[in-house]
Amino acid sequence: MTRIPFSELQALLATVFERHGTSLAVARTLALNCATAQRDGALSHGVFRVPGYLSTLKSGWVNGQAVPVVEDVAPGFVSADAGNGFAQPALAAAHELLVDKARNNGIAMLAIRNSHHFAALWPDVEPFAREGLVALAFVNSMACVVPFGGNKPLFGTNPISFAAPRTGPDPLVFDLATSAMAHGDVQIAARQGETLPEGCGVDAEGNPTCDPAEILNGGALLPFGGHKGSALSMMVELLAAALTGGNFSFEFDWAAYPGAKTPWTGELVIVIDPSKGAGSNFAKRAETLVQEMEWVGQTRQPGDRRYQQRAEAMELGVAIGEDELAHLRELARER
Amino acid sequence: MTRIPFSELQALLATVFERHGTSLAVARTLALNCATAQRDGALSHGVFRVPGYLSTLKSGWVNGQAVPVVEDVAPGFVSADAGNGFAQPALAAAHELLVDKARNNGIAMLAIRNSHHFAALWPDVEPFAREGLVALAFVNSMACVVPFGGNKPLFGTNPISFAAPRTGPDPLVFDLATSAMAHGDVQIAARQGETLPEGCGVDAEGNPTCDPAEILNGGALLPFGGHKGSALSMMVELLAAALTGGNFSFEFDWAAYPGAKTPWTGELVIVIDPSKGAGSNFAKRAETLVQEMEWVGQTRQPGDRRYQQRAEAMELGVAIGEDELAHLRELARER
Numbered sequence: 001m002t003r004i005p006f007s008e009l010q011a012l013l014a015t016v017f018e019r020h021g022t023s024l025a026v027a028r029t030l031a032l033n034c035a036t037a038q039r040d041g042a043l044s045h046g047v048f049r050v051p052g053y054l055s056t057l058k059s060g061w062v063n064g065q066a067v068p069v070v071e072d073v074a075p076g077f078v079s080a081d082a083g084n085g086f087a088q089p090a091l092a093a094a095h096e097l098l099v100d101k102a103r104n105n106g107i108a109m110l111a112i113r114n115s116h117h118f119a120a121l122w123p124d125v126e127p128f129a130r131e132g133l134v135a136l137a138f139v140n141s142m143a144c145v146v147p148f149g150g151n152k153p154l155f156g157t158n159p160i161s162f163a164a165p166r167t168g169p170d171p172l173v174f175d176l177a178t179s180a181m182a183h184g185d186v187q188i189a190a191r192q193g194e195t196l197p198e199g200c201g202v203d204a205e206g207n208p209t210c211d212p213a214e215i216l217n218g219g220a221l222l223p224f225g226g227h228k229g230s231a232l233s234m235m236v237e238l239l240a241a242a243l244t245g246g247n248f249s250f251e252f253d254w255a256a257y258p259g260a261k262t263p264w265t266g267e268l269v270i271v272i273d274p275s276k277g278a279g280s281n282f283a284k285r286a287e288t289l290v291q292e293m294e295w296v297g298q299t300r301q302p303g304d305r306r307y308q309q310r311a312e313a314m315e316l317g318v319a320i321g322e323d324e325l326a327h328l329r330e331l332a333r334e335r
Numbered sequence: 336m337t338r339i340p341f342s343e344l345q346a347l348l349a350t351v352f353e354r355h356g357t358s359l360a361v362a363r364t365l366a367l368n369c370a371t372a373q374r375d376g377a378l379s380h381g382v383f384r385v386p387g388y389l390s391t392l393k394s395g396w397v398n399g400q401a402v403p404v405v406e407d408v409a410p411g412f413v414s415a416d417a418g419n420g421f422a423q424p425a426l427a428a429a430h431e432l433l434v435d436k437a438r439n440n441g442i443a444m445l446a447i448r449n450s451h452h453f454a455a456l457w458p459d460v461e462p463f464a465r466e467g468l469v470a471l472a473f474v475n476s477m478a479c480v481v482p483f484g485g486n487k488p489l490f491g492t493n494p495i496s497f498a499a500p501r502t503g504p505d506p507l508v509f510d511l512a513t514s515a516m517a518h519g520d521v522q523i524a525a526r527q528g529e530t531l532p533e534g535c536g537v538d539a540e541g542n543p544t545c546d547p548a549e550i551l552n553g554g555a556l557l558p559f560g561g562h563k564g565s566a567l568s569m570m571v572e573l574l575a576a577a578l579t580g581g582n583f584s585f586e587f588d589w590a591a592y593p594g595a596k597t598p599w600t601g602e603l604v605i606v607i608d609p610s611k612g613a614g615s616n617f618a619k620r621a622e623t624l625v626q627e628m629e630w631v632g633q634t635r636q637p638g639d640r641r642y643q644q645r646a647e648a649m650e651l652g653v654a655i656g657e658d659e660l661a662h663l664r665e666l667a668r669e670r
Contacts, residue, residue: 073612074440075441076443077442104410105440106412106444107412109607146631147628148633150628151631151632160567164570176566226559228560228564230633231509231511238499238507242617243469244612248620276414277406277408277409277578277579277580285573285576286573289573296487296488296489297482297487298482298483298484299484302566
C-alpha cells in the first residue's frame with residue numbers, strides 16, 4: 001500500500017477516463033466520484049471500479065461524451081435525460097435547479113433516465129446535506145437479486161441512500177443495498193477467496209450458497225431482511241425506473257457489447273428543505289437523536305467510518321495499492 | 336368466529352369511539368381505519384386495538400376532540416398540527432390540499448406533528464395510489480427497538496409504507512415495520528403463547544429471546560435486517576419527528592397517564608404525481624414489473640393478501656370473534 005494526495009488521484013483518474021473515451025466534463029465528474037470513494041475507504045466503489053468503467057467505454061455500451069439534457073418539468077420536478085451516459089454528470093447538471101426548487105417548494109425531485117450508475121450512491125446525496133437539505137436517492141441496477149419467494153434474479157442490488165444535516169461538522173449519511181450484500185463486495189470477496197455469511201445468495205440452481213464465485217457465476221443475490229428488503233427493492237425499481245422513464249434492472253440487454261459492465265437504468269433523487277414548517281431546528285434535532293443513539297451504545301453513526309478515513313486521507317494521502325497506482329499511471333499514458 | 340357487514344362494523348366502531356370521548360368526526364375517521372384493518376385481515380391493527388384506544392382516551396393522554404390545524408407552508412409543503420389528537424384526522428383534513436400540491440408541483444409532502452398514531456400505516460397511503468399517485472409514509476412510535484450495536488431501546492417500530500398505482504384494479508401497497516416484528520404482532524403472539532423466530536428481540540437484560548412476553552416486559556425488539564434496518568429506523572425518526580416538529584419515539588413520557596398506549600410523535604407523507612415528466616405510463620410500467628415478478632415465481636404481491644380478504648369480507652361480511660363483537664356492542668351502549 002502507498003498513499004497519494006487526493007487532488008493528485010483525482011487528476012490522475014480524470015486523465016484515465018478522458019484517455020479512454022469520455023469528455024473532459026464527464027472525466028472530471030467520474031474522477032471526483034471515484035477518488036472520493038477510494039479516499040473514504042469505500043473500496044468496492046473506488047479505483048477497483050476503473051477496469052469496469054474502461055471496458056464499458058471500450059465496448060460502446062455507454063456514451064462517455066453524452067451531454068445530459070435537463071428539463072424543468074414542474075415547480076417541484078426536474079427531469080434529466082442522461083443521453084446513455086453516466087448518471088453523475090446529469091445529477092451535476094441538475095444540482096442547482098434541484099436545490100432551488102427544494103428551497104422554494106419545500107420538496108423537489110430529480111428523475112434521471114437513460115443513465116448508467118456504476119458508483120456508490122452516498123456521494124449523490126451527501127452534498128445536499130452539507131447545504132442544509134435532507135436527501136434521498138434510489139437507483140436500480142442489473143438483474144442479480146431474486147425477489148422474496150421467487151426463483152430467478154429480477155431486481156438489481158437497488159440501493160437507497162439518505163443524507164441529513166446535523167449541527168456537527170459531518171452529516172448523517174447512509175447508503176444501503178437492498179440486496180443482502182453489495183455486488184462490489186461480492187466481487188471483492190470472490191477475488192480474495194472469502195466465504196460469505198448465510199443468506200446472501202443462491203447458486204445457478206437456486207440453492208443457498210456462501211461462495212461468492214457461485215453467486216457471480218450464474219447464481220444470484222437475495223434481498224436483505226427477507227420480504228421487507230424485497231419490498232424495498234421493488235420500490236426502488238418503481239421509483240428509479242418506472243417513475244423516471246428508465247429501464248428496469250431486467251430490461252436492458254448488453255449481450256452485443258462484450259465488456260459492458262454498467263447498468264443502463266434510472267435514478268430518483270428527492271430533496272427536502274427542512275427549514276420550511278415546524279421542523280426549523282432540524283440539524284439540532286438530528287444532533288439530539290445522535291446523542292441518544294450514542295447514549296444507548298451505538299457508538300458509530302452512519303457515515304462515521306467514511307469520515308474517519310477521509311480525515312486520515314486528507315492528512316496523509318489516499319491509501320491505494322502500489323500495483324493499482326502503477327496501473328492507473330499506465331492507463332493515463334495510453335490512448 | 337362470526338361475520339358482520341363492513342358498514343355495520345364501521346358504524347358500531349364509530350359509536351364506540353364517540354361514546355368514549357372522541358368527537359363525531361374523529362370517531363368516524365378512527366372507525367373507518369379500524370374496520371378497514373379488520374376487514375382486510377390486518378388483525379393486529381383491527382378491533383384488537385379498541386381497548387388500547389379506549390384506555391388512552393380515558394387516561395386523558397390523547398385529545399379525542401382535537402381539531403387539526405392545516406397550514407399551507409410552501410408550494411410543496413403542507414404542515415398539520417394534530418393538536419394532541421390522532422394523526423388520521425389530520426391526514427384527512429390535509430388530503431385535498433396535499434393532492435392538489437402533488438399534481439401541481441410533481442411532488443409534495445405533509446408533515447404531521449403533535450399526533451398519535453396507533454393504526455396500520457398502509458391505510459394512510461393506499462388512497463393516494465387509487466388516485467393515480469405514488470405515496471410514501473413514515474411514522475415513528477415509542478422506544479421499543481434497540482439500535483444496531485446499542486443496548487437499550489430508543490427507536491419505535493417505525494414503519495415505512497409505500498403505495499403505487501398499477502393498471503390492475505388494486506395498487507401495490509406495502510407497510511413494513513423497521514423492527515424485526517410489528518409491536519401488535521408481538522402482543523398477539525404473547526396472548527397466544529407463541530414462540531418468535533430468532534433475532535426478533537432481547538429480554539430486560541439485553542439477551543436475545545424468542546419469548547414475546549419477555550420482549551414486552553422490560554425487553555425490546557431488534558431492527559429487521561441488522562444495521563440496514565437500524566439505519567432505516569433512524570431515517571424514520573428524522574423524517575417523522577425532526578422534520579415535522581414531532582416527538583422522537585423516546586421523548587414523550589406518559590407515566591402520569593396510566594392506561595395511555597398511543598405514541599405521541601409525528602408522521603411524514605410524501606406524494607408524487609408520476610404523470611409529470613417521462614414516466615407518464617407509470618401504472619403500465621408497474622404492471623410490467625409485477626408480471627415479471629410473477630414470472631420469476633413471486634406469486635403474491637405486496638397488498639394481495641389484504642385484497643383477497645377484503646373481497647371475501649365485502650361479500651360475506653367482516654370476520655370477527657363472537658366475544659369481540661359482543662364486547663364492542665357492550666362498549667357502544669356504555670357512556
